[in-house]
Amino acid sequence: MGLISSSSASVPGGKSSSSGKSSSSDLSKLKPGDHIYRSIKGLSISFHHGIYVGDDRVIHLLGPSIIPTFYPICDTCGFTPDIGGCLVQTCLNCFLDGEKLEIMNYEEFDLFPLIPSLKPPYPAKQAQEVVDTAFTLLREGFGSYDLHSNNCEHFAAYCKTGHAISMQVESLKLNTCYIM
Numbered sequence: 001m002g003l004i005s006s007s008s009a010s011v012p013g014g015k016s017s018s019s020g021k022s023s024s025s026d027l028s029k030l031k032p033g034d035h036i037y038r039s040i041k042g043l044s045i046s047f048h049h050g051i052y053v054g055d056d057r058v059i060h061l062l063g064p065s066i067i068p069t070f071y072p073i074c075d076t077c078g079f080t081p082d083i084g085g086c087l088v089q090t091c092l093n094c095f096l097d098g099e100k101l102e103i104m105n106y107e108e109f110d111l112f113p114l115i116p117s118l119k120p121p122y123p124a125k126q127a128q129e130v131v132d133t134a135f136t137l138l139r140e141g142f143g144s145y146d147l148h149s150n151n152c153e154h155f156a157a158y159c160k161t162g163h164a165i166s167m168q169v170e171s172l173k174l175n176t177c178y179i180m
Helices: 092-096 127-140 154-163 167-175
Strands: 021-023 035-040 043-054 058-059 087-091 102-104
Touching: 035 092, 035 154, 043 092, 043 127, 043 154, 058 127, 058 154, 087 092, 087 127, 092 102, 127 154, 154 167
Parallel strands: none
Antiparallel strands: 021 102, 035 043, 035 102, 043 058, 058 087
16 A cells, blocks of 8 residues: 555645645544644644544644743643643644644555655554554553654554654655655
């Protein structure tokens, strides 16, 4: 399966993209076991990834909290953005942080269309296995956060396929720019 094959998604400017993402703020498409992501504020080519586990909850790996934010604790899930460097379960709104929801489409998307040498044949697991993996790792840990070898995308891809890989990191290693 190449992790992904082409799927058409609307992008800013009305152009079509075969990026494999589901360009969707339509939450009705969201299913437990989905690998989801969103832009990181102020970094238009960087994304935060997680696994949707159902009931408006997402498990995701946070990088270290560098600057205290002093945001209030979320009334829905109890999350505070001052937590960092660990796996957390939050509500979908906390995960999105005001950004647009994107769903990684493992059935129709080629994970590395611009980097053919990085097309691993990693099929996506069944949804319940993805959710079970995310909860197991939430309990047991996924190791220390490392931007280059153990980030949120590594976590989400590991839950989804059993292989911890980050296309953002891999594209940087090849000195390319991969824009989803």
